[in-house]
Amino acid sequence: MSFDAEYDVVVVGGGNAGFTAATTAAQQGANRVLLVEKAPEDDAGGNTYYTAASFRSCFDGLRDLLPFLYQSDGTKGLPHDLIEKIEMAPYTKADFHEDINRVTKGRADPELANVLVDNSREGIQWLFDNGARFNLAFNRQAFHVDGKFKFWGGMVMNMIGGGKELYRWHTEIARKNGVTVYYSCPGIELITCPSRGDVLGLKVLKDGEYKRIRALGGVVLASGGFQASPALRTQYLGPGWDLAHVRGCGYNTGDGHKMGQQVGARLSGNYSGCHSVAWDANSPKEVGNRVLTNQYTKSGYPLGLMLNTAGRRFVDEGFDLRNFTYAIFGKEILKQPQGIAFQVWDADQAKWLRTEEYADDVTDNIRADTLEELAEILSAKGLQNKAQFLATIDEYNKAVAAFQAENPSRKFDPAVRDGMSTQSSKMMIMPAKTNWATPLKKGPFQAVEVTAGVTFTFGGLGVDSKTGNVLSENTRKPIKGLYCTGELLGGLFWDNYPGGSGLTMGTVMGRIAGKHAAKRAQSSESIRAQL
Incomplete structure (x- = not known):
C-alpha cells in the first residue's frame, strides 16, 4: 500500500484537544507528528478560539493555586491585600463527581467521569508546566459581596486572554515541540488494513490534491462535533435546530463522526443533546x-x-x-x-x-x-x-x-x-x-x-477510557491505530455539563490519546527495525 508521506502520529483537528494530543505525542517521543486542520490559518482554532478558556479541575483551595496564578496584566502572583479579600472553597473529587452526576442525571459514563475527575488537576498542571498563564476569573466566577470576592460554582480559573490566547499558546508550544501543522487540509477518510481493519493512515485534501499519509502510531480524531451542520443538527437534535445560531467554529460539521462510521466505530452518547x-x-x-x-x-x-x-x-x-x-x-x-x-x-x-x-x-x-x-x-x-x-x-x-x-x-x-x-x-x-x-x-x-x-454536540465516538482508542461497533474492542478526543468524544455529557469541563476533558483525553499513539509508533518503529 503506497503513501505520499509518513508520520509517527497524525492528529485531525486544531483545537485545544487536538493540539494537546499532538504536543503530548511529540513530548512522549514521537519524532514526526502532523496535525491537519480543515480551516485556513486565519480562521483556525476550532471552538477553543471562541471560549473564555475556563478550566474546571480539582484543587485544595486558594493556597494550592497561588504559585501558578498571574494578574490580568501578566504579573506573576497576587497582591497580599487581594488574597485576603478572596473566599474560595476547595473543589474536591467528590464535588466534581457530584456536579457531573447531578447535571447529567446520572447518565455520564462512569469510567469517562473517573478519567476526567482523577486527571483534571494533572491536566491543568501540564498547561502550567508548559507556560500557560492563568488568572482567577473575578469577572466570571466571583461576586464582590460584603467586601469579599466570593468564588462560586467550582470553576475559578481561566487563561489570560481567553480562547484566543489559549489557541495562540497551543500553536507556539506545538511548534517548539516540532509538530507540523497543515492548514486548509481537511481529513477525508481513514485508510485501513484490508485484512485486519487497523487504521494505517489518513487521506487528506492538501493544495487541491488528495494525499495519503501513513500514521505509524495511529490517527487521533479531534475534529469536534456536528454543531455547524444545520442538516445534522436537525437529523439528530430534532426539528427547529437548524434555526439555532452557531456559537463558535463553523467548520465542525461531523467529519470525525463520518470517518469513524466508515471504519465501523461505535457511536456513543447523547446524540439528541x-x-x-x-x-x-x-x-x-x-x-x-x-x-x-x-x-x-x-x-x-x-x-x-x-x-x-x-x-x-x-x-x-x-x-x-x-x-x-x-x-x-x-x-x-x-x-x-x-x-x-x-x-x-x-x-x-x-x-x-x-x-x-x-x-x-x-x-x-x-x-x-x-x-x-x-x-x-x-x-x-x-x-x-x-x-x-x-x-x-x-x-x-x-x-x-x-x-x-x-x-x-x-x-x-x-x-x-x-x-x-x-x-x-x-x-x-x-x-x-x-x-x-x-x-x-x-x-x-x-x-x-x-x-x-449551539456550542457543541454531545453524541460522538465510543472510546476506551484508559487509552483513548476508538471502539468497534461490532466487537466493542479497540480499533487499532484510531484514537479520539475533544468534543468528538461520546458518552460523558448528557443533556447538560458542568461549565469548564469540556476544555479540561479535551486536555485530559488529548494527553492520553497522544501518549498512547506515540507509544504505538515507537513499537512500530522497533518492529520495522527488526525486519
Whole structure:
C-alpha cells in the first residue's frame, strides 16, 4: 500500500484537544507528528478560539493555586491585600463527581467521569508546566459581596486572554515541540488494513490534491462535533435546530463522526443533546464572531427573568448556579415561539451584570423608565402580548414579596444558592424561581433579546477510557491505530455539563490519546527495525 508521506502520529483537528494530543505525542517521543486542520490559518482554532478558556479541575483551595496564578496584566502572583479579600472553597473529587452526576442525571459514563475527575488537576498542571498563564476569573466566577470576592460554582480559573490566547499558546508550544501543522487540509477518510481493519493512515485534501499519509502510531480524531451542520443538527437534535445560531467554529460539521462510521466505530452518547446557551439574537447565525467570540453569551438570567414573546416565563431562572444551567437554557429558548426570549432586569438587578456580555458596545440593550414603556418597545422586537408580559412580572413581584414577608432573615447573595424564592405558604407561581428572586420594580428597566446558541454536540465516538482508542461497533474492542478526543468524544455529557469541563476533558483525553499513539509508533518503529 503506497503513501505520499509518513508520520509517527497524525492528529485531525486544531483545537485545544487536538493540539494537546499532538504536543503530548511529540513530548512522549514521537519524532514526526502532523496535525491537519480543515480551516485556513486565519480562521483556525476550532471552538477553543471562541471560549473564555475556563478550566474546571480539582484543587485544595486558594493556597494550592497561588504559585501558578498571574494578574490580568501578566504579573506573576497576587497582591497580599487581594488574597485576603478572596473566599474560595476547595473543589474536591467528590464535588466534581457530584456536579457531573447531578447535571447529567446520572447518565455520564462512569469510567469517562473517573478519567476526567482523577486527571483534571494533572491536566491543568501540564498547561502550567508548559507556560500557560492563568488568572482567577473575578469577572466570571466571583461576586464582590460584603467586601469579599466570593468564588462560586467550582470553576475559578481561566487563561489570560481567553480562547484566543489559549489557541495562540497551543500553536507556539506545538511548534517548539516540532509538530507540523497543515492548514486548509481537511481529513477525508481513514485508510485501513484490508485484512485486519487497523487504521494505517489518513487521506487528506492538501493544495487541491488528495494525499495519503501513513500514521505509524495511529490517527487521533479531534475534529469536534456536528454543531455547524444545520442538516445534522436537525437529523439528530430534532426539528427547529437548524434555526439555532452557531456559537463558535463553523467548520465542525461531523467529519470525525463520518470517518469513524466508515471504519465501523461505535457511536456513543447523547446524540439528541448538545451544549446550547442563551445567545445574543443579533449575533451571526452560521459562525461565531472572531472579535467578540464568547461575549455574545447572555448568562445574566439568574439575576432577573426570562420571558417569551407571549409574555410568559418558561424556566426557573435560579434553580442552580449559572455554571450548571447555562448549557441547557439555549434549548429551552429555542422551544419558545419564534425561538427567542427576552431577559429582563430592574436597575438593582442590572448592577450585577457582566460588562463583557452586556455593555452597550457588545449587545443591543433595551431600556425604559417604566415596565409599560419597556413592553411597548419590546413589541417591536416580537413581544406579542404586552398585557401578559406586565401581568407575569406583577405576579412574580407579588410572589417575591410574599416569600420575603415569611422569611425576613433571608438575604440576596449571588455567590451561593441563597434560597430567595417565589414559593411561600401564601403564594406559589409556576415556574418557580428558587434562588435569587428579588423584586423587579425599580427603573430604569433593561432587556436584551436572546436566542439559542449551539456550542457543541454531545453524541460522538465510543472510546476506551484508559487509552483513548476508538471502539468497534461490532466487537466493542479497540480499533487499532484510531484514537479520539475533544468534543468528538461520546458518552460523558448528557443533556447538560458542568461549565469548564469540556476544555479540561479535551486536555485530559488529548494527553492520553497522544501518549498512547506515540507509544504505538515507537513499537512500530522497533518492529520495522527488526525486519
